[in-house]
Amino acid sequence: MPDLSKTREKIDSVDRQIVALFEERMALAKEVAEYKIQTGKPVLDKNREQQKIQSLKGLVQNEYNVYPVEELFTQIMSISRKYQYSLISPTKEELPYHKLDSLPSKDTSTAVYFGEPGSYTQQAMNDYFGPSVKSFSASTFQSVMEAVHNQKADYGVLPIENSSTGGIDDIYDLLVHYDNNIIGEHVLKVDHVLAGLPGSSISDLKKVYSHPQGILQCKNFFDSHPEIKAVPYNSTSASAKRIAMEHDCSNGAIISPYAAKYYNLSILQTHLNSEYTNSTRFIVIAKEKIFLTNANKVSICFELPHKSGSLYNILSHFIYNDLNMTKIESRPIQGKPWEYRFFVDFEGNLTNPGVKNAIYGIKEEAVSLKILGNFQTI
Incomplete structure (x- = not known):
């Protein structure tokens, strides 16, 4: 031995x-x-x-x-x-981003948000910019992106992730397609309510409208009420508007308490979401390549060679530069079956040497790289 x-x-x-x-x-x-x-x-x-x-x-x-x-x-x-x-x-060369100590005056800026008035996105916008910000709504995610891209609005506000149901795929795809940049984010606790016309009750309901994410987040309610049909709709606030306009007691909506009050609907049941800690993360976008001095999170996306070890090698850049990766998502690449684009959030500021080094290394080794923004949660 x-x-x-x-x-x-x-x-x-x-x-x-x-x-x-x-x-x-x-x-x-x-x-x-x-x-x-x-x-x-x-x-x-x-x-x-x-x-x-x-x-x-x-x-x-x-x-x-x-x-x-x-x-x-x-x-x-x-x-x-x-x-x-x-x-x-x-x-x-330095990264093509301009650092600002603060955003331009909110009194002279315009923001566009997803959904009808009364939406969670409008609430997130008001939390971020203040309730006096000049704003208008857009009915689709793409409309928000286009309004910012075409400079009809200085900023756009969109939901990107829910703590219960995960990322919103359409937003990731739009971030690739449009050359807008994430400059901020806001996390809002989501407390869905079931609303109907004044005088109605749950027993009257045959259909309940909401955004697909809202329906997913309230799965337990529909499991316990199989007689009620869940109907996907454009947004929670658009659902509230529809119920208010149709005057049909057999229709209800999963919406925010704010939307129920805005459209004068009765709340038939509170705390409808299956997960009590249900929260949604919203992003604030701008056309200009800017970031704030105190920004502490970077978002990027990249495509990789379709071979063994590609993702492992790319992620090692974060380890080598002592960067904490906080999120990773993957999305299929159109026209390339079984190949994926990866979205990664990690802690840092574009002025940090480690961040610059990681981005440079990933750019050199990936098929493509796009910086989606540098921002801070507010």
Whole structure:
């Protein structure tokens, strides 16, 4: 039986040699970075790395170690690239974003929000900008995006995620399609109520209208009332408006207490959402590439090569630069079956060296990268 203590001493000796050789290799990586800075050559040389991996695998004597050696040197090369990015990125142009201490005067700005008056989005807008902000509504998510893109509004407010039902896919797709930027976010506790015409009761209801997200968030109610049909509609506030205009006691709506009051509807049941802590995250968008000095969250999206390890390698940029990733979503890429675009939020400010380095590295290694914004929750 081997002497464990002696074996561990040998491992310690080998590890010291590995550390010394690793530091020597990183010093050589710095020389490569300096050469690439002078010549403008990219850090990532896929052909060179593949050839290098194959030659190293050929040196392995124990067949069991072929794959581990490939994995080891793949990671060493990845670390070397990140080190080189950190040396090269400060020499590149600054990110095309303008930093502001505060937004322009709210008295001269206009905001557009999703839904009819009385919507949760209008409430989020008022919380963010103040109730006196000049505003108008739009009936679709895309209409909000277009109003900001065409400069009919300075800012737009849209829901993007619910704590119970997750992200709203359409918003992610629109953020890719339009060149608008997220400049802020607001989290609003959502407390759905069931509303109907004055004098009506739950027993009168045959149909209940709401936005699809509202219906999903109140699944338990519909499970316990199978006689009532859930009808998806444009928005919670549009549902309230419809009920108020149709004067049909058999129709109800899942809406906010604010909308019930706005459209003079009776609240038939409170706290309708299945999850008590139900909250929705709203984003504030602008056309200009701006961010506030105190912004502490960055949102990006990227496409990756369709091969093993691509996502793992990209996410390692956050670890290397000590950035805390707070969210990741994926969406199918149109025209590319089974390929996906990834949306990532992480903590940081566009002025931080680690953020710049991570963005630069991801841009170099991803098929495409788009910065969606730098913002703070208010």
